[in-house]
Amino acid sequence: MAESRLGLRAAGFRINREWETLRQLLAVGADVPEPFVRADGVIPMSYRGDRGCSAPRLHEVSLRPREAAHHFQVLARNVELWLANNVVHGDLSAYNVLSWDGAATVIDFPRAIGLRFNPSHRRCSSAVSGTCAPTSPGRG
Numbered sequence: 207m208a209e210s211r212l213g214l215r216a217a218g219f220r221i222n223r224e225w226e227t228l229r230q231l232l233a234v235g236a237d238v239p240e241p242f243v244r245a246d247g248v249i250p251m252s253y254r255g256d257r258g259c260s261a262p263r264l265h266e267v268s269l270r271p272r273e274a275a276h277h278f279q280v281l282a283r284n285v286e287l288w289l290a291n292n293v294v295h296g297d298l299s300a301y302n303v304l305s306w307d308g309a310a311t312v313i314d315f316p317r318a319i320g321l322r323f324n325p326s327h328r329r330c331s332s333a334v335s336g337t338c339a340p341t342s343p344g345r346g
């Protein structure tokens with residue numbers, strides 16, 4: 207009983223985390239879905255895809271070099287934007303990026319970390335920024 211209550215609390219925490227992170231990042235222009243309401247255990251959000259199927263994830267598509275470079279730039283810009291707003295995604299991978307009509311959308315934010323409340327992650331993020339900077343296509 208205590209365990210299931212703990213599980214429910216953890217699920218509630220993840221829903222809140224995702225809601226707050228999506229609202230925060232949408233407000234600063236990140237490429238994330240728009241969450242509509244914080245409902246009971248789910249977050250209805252803007253949909254990528256059409257009537258037939260939802261947008262494929264990045265690991266499911268085959269991109270031309272120009273499209274791949276565009277997606278890379280969009281993702282690098284998003285990571286910079288998140289860090290500038292004290293957010294680390296927590297589960298960023300090709301499984302959590304939708305590709306639709308040439309645009310990339312990052313999903314799945316329940317594990318997002320707020321750097322403001324977590325000084326050790328802040329140190330990590332400086333290290334990540336330093337590592338990522340030289341590989342960004344916009345530099346040099």
Ligand SMILES: Nc1ncnc2c1ncn2[C@@H]1O[C@H](COP(=O)(O)OP(=O)(O)OP(=O)(O)O)[C@@H](O)[C@H]1O
Binds near residue numbers: 251
């Ligand atoms: N805004 C969206 N528009 C269209 N499809 C979406 C959207 N958000 C999520 N999906 C689809 O739902 C799947 C699961 O979403 P998400 O990654 O947020 O959850 P998950 O907990 O990782 O679930 P799973 O383990 O099944 O991937 C995604 O892989 C994607 O196919």
Ligand SMILES: [Mg+2]
Binds near residue numbers: 301302314
């Ligand atoms: Mg996922």
